[in-house]
Amino acid sequence: MLVFKFGGASVKDAEAVKNVAKIISLFPKEKKLVVVSAMGKTTNSMEEIVDALWNKSTESFRYLVDQVYQYHINVCEKLFPDSHEGVNSFLDELFEGLQNKINQPLSENYDFVYDQIVSIGELASTKIVECYLLEQTEQAIWLDARLCIRTDNSYRNGSVDWLKTQELITTHVSPLLKNSNTIVTQGFIGSTTEGLTTTLGREGSDYTAGIFAYCLNASSVTIWKDVPGMLNADPKWFDNTIKLKQISFQEAIELAYYGATVIHPKTIKPLQNKNIPLFVKSFIDPHAEGTEISASTEFDHLVPSFIFKMNQIKVGITPKDFSFIVEENLSHLFDVLSRAGVHINLMQNSAISFDFVIDNKQNVIKNLFQILEKEYVITVEEGFELVTIRHYDQKTIDRVTEDKQIILTQKSEQTARILMR
């Protein structure tokens, strides 16, 4: 059993969908579960729709919904020149239901509303892909992932109930595989015990692929992307990137922890637990080798990896009563930070101050000031870059710090972290 994941870019228009079908057809004999994201930037558009609904901006709501609807219809017109009743009526119903929401009473829970609406992107894309596959190969079955992925009711960040999900996947997927080699399902979405739709967090489709692979004991997962594999740095910030041929699960977890964005961080652990290899491959060049993520650590140290975080701020916290920073302050501070939703990218403490580096988000900083101002002096400095180098040496450090002012360096055996500007 193979699990494939196709992200938004791989299904962004009719040509892209055709390419997905071509890739799937390269594996005619294997059983495949294919996880598909919303088309192109649909999820971003859906977020705008949620906001328009929430703010009761009727006109812009209607306009935005119509835009997304038209986008999908245009793709269908190109894929199915002779019209396609099934997919058209599916989309009509989906988007009519969405249009009607503006006249209906609205839940007071924003995150709940978000999940009910944003999930439509995945439902639409997978239906289109399924119908196109059916036309091409007469072999594909659409599966509603919400029947399989059970979460709690933390909307926008559903936490997976693994036992129940295992049971549901076994129940729903096995019978389908008797009738077809290819199952098409949605990434990113699940449902609660009450059957209400949840999502797993932005970019969560990789995680969906990991969940299905774990529960189905898949032989591998392949994430098909618009890059040749995992690169040792984001080409946005770095020239001459190198593709990583093979890395370990542990290394992939480390890279994701420091901010590499190629794979959703929650994806790796379930695969590691069952030793299911993960391939990152190019949907543009499907025969190329890509990156293999598996148990072997043999290749981890061969290529240094660079992870850049731009627009960082450094926050310093000093007790007003000149007391030292001791365990009690730290435990209080961590508690406050975690409740304020602060994600610390780097930290350091001295006798009288606790410094940390975070992404520049104004509302978070405001929150912090409100909670801590009474007892602490808080200083904020902006305009930093944080670079993490895995498997560094002096040459790699010199390369990224050239022309920069180094503010802070932290090194462990494998990892160097440098705050600079």
Ligand code: ASP
């Ligand atoms: N469509 C969702 C998003 O863009 C999930 C995903 O693509 O992984 O965040």
Ligand code: MG
């Ligand atoms: Mg997406």
